[in-house]
Amino acid sequence: MTETNDEAGFLRLLEEHKGILYKAANAYCRNPEDRLDLVQEMVIQLWKSYPRYDDRLRFSTWMYRVAMNVAISFLRSTTRRDRDTVSIDHPDIIDFAAADRSMSGAGDDYFVLQQLIGQLDAMSRALIVLYLDGHSQNEIAEILGISPTNAGTRIARVKQKLQRSFDERANRPGETR
């Protein structure tokens, strides 16, 4: 495979799965500027890891692993000093504003869910985003590196927790949904 084909292949796969960047960045970061930095770090890490990509693994699974690992590290880093990359002025990789506008019609529940996901710990966020994305219990276990049984138990537990939080918000006086 030539370098140009390699790059073209990478960009094509990235284009096919660009939603992963948006969803992972949204799950771990709400600040618009940080979100762009996070996507930049994800893409850099994806490109650096791409030569070692083994196509026996689904690209989305591989991409989720890299994206989640970068996002969790980003979330845990308290200052830029701890982060792996330096932000450089550049045109945005993703037009977040346009994507946000397009999602503004998604309804209150969608945004409430995003807020509630933001209150979970880092690993549970990864778990529920993968679950909502339609991944099977085994796929989630493979991406996170835990046993399928543990994944199943945790999915049930996080769903219960989210449901409770949903219900509490709905029953709160003055809360409109």
Place this chain on the structure above:
Amino acid sequence: MNIEDMKAAWAEHDRKLDSMLQLNLATLRDMRVNTARWSLRRLASGVVIELAITVLALLLLGNFISLHLDEPRFFVPALVVHLSAIALAGSCALQVAMIGSLDYAGPVVSVQKELGKLRILRVRTTKWTFILACVLWAPILVVVARGAIGVDLYMIASAVNRADANFYDWLVANVLFGAAVAIALLWISRRFPARFASSPIVKSFMDDIAGRSLTAAVESLESITTFERGTDDGSSK
């Protein structure tokens, strides 16, 4: 609203998102061309530079020690500084190895555990480097002054010709003074954390030496281990 309903709604939003989301391919190509510039790994490069400086210091210290074997007033402080530098070089080498072996495409739990261990090692190294720098400032100064510009600080410090008789007292007094300064700064960093928060880097350093970063890093690692075992409730920490 049911979470299962939400899952269906999420999939619907996903389809919409795919059609609306635009990747800036020109920027991505630029990143591809300038990977080295874009992906400047601050952490890795910082540790490698630290390791290179420490190794250079070890070589110079080794040379200094060999030239002053018969002069304990220079040999002893140089040996103490040398041993500290060996410990620092070991930590840096371990950090470089850990960073080099990280594969971000690995399972999330494994990668985060490795990152957690790395974070703990970095925080401990920062804290001990600070403590040793405070405690050993006098021996370091003695060795640097003698090795770099040939000045005998004992002579200046004692201000008498019979420096040999006083050098241990002078050195011990300054080591104790350095230890007192280190203890005072550690106390201040724990007592008044907000006073030092004007710069994120200063705040981070103060958190490192006060032990707050270590506590956070250990808790973070424990939460991942707990997640792997499956025994917590998923509340945000």
